[in-house]
Amino acid sequence: AATVAQPAINIDGSASGAFSALAQAATVVAAGAAFDPYASDENFLLAAFMLEDVVVTAYTGRQSTIATTLLIDAAAGIHATTSYHAGLIRTVLYAKGSV
Numbered sequence: 001a002a003t004v005a006q007p008a009i010n011i012d013g014s015a016s017g018a019f020s021a022l023a024q025a026a027t028v029v030a031a032g033a034a035f036d037p038y039a040s041d042e043n044f045l046l047a048a049f050m051l052e053d054v055v056v057t058a059y060t061g062r063q064s065t066i067a068t069t070l071l072i073d074a075a076a077g078i079h080a081t082t083s084y085h086a087g088l089i090r091t092v093l094y095a096k097g098s099v
Contacts, residue, residue: 013038022050042098045089052086 010017013036023035028046037047059079066072 012036019047022047022054026050042093042096045093045096046098049086049089049093052082052089055082056086 011019013034014020015032015034017034019037020029020033020035023029023046024031024033028050029035035043035047037043056079059075059082063072063075063079066075
């Protein structure tokens with residue numbers, strides 16, 4: 001079987017990194033600005049929250065396209081867990097005064 005090459009993904013804290021693009025889209029930082037998710041605990045939590053929120057949105061959008069009960073149950077479990085994680089991270093950020 002053919003091996004699929006791992007794509008190059010830039011997850012550093014530079015302005016061209018994936019986290020910076022996500023933070024810019026979420027208006028956490030200004031357009032073109034860098035967001036370093038590794039710079040502080042708060043930045044790490046913000047990055048984790050943004051990722052969890054994207055996953056929740058993706059599962060919400062795809063649930064109507066799942067045909068079998070087994071897959072619906074599995075997706076619902078993942079959706080619920082991810083939603084819980086996003087809520088918990090949001091609570092921590094709120095308690096820190098970051099949101």
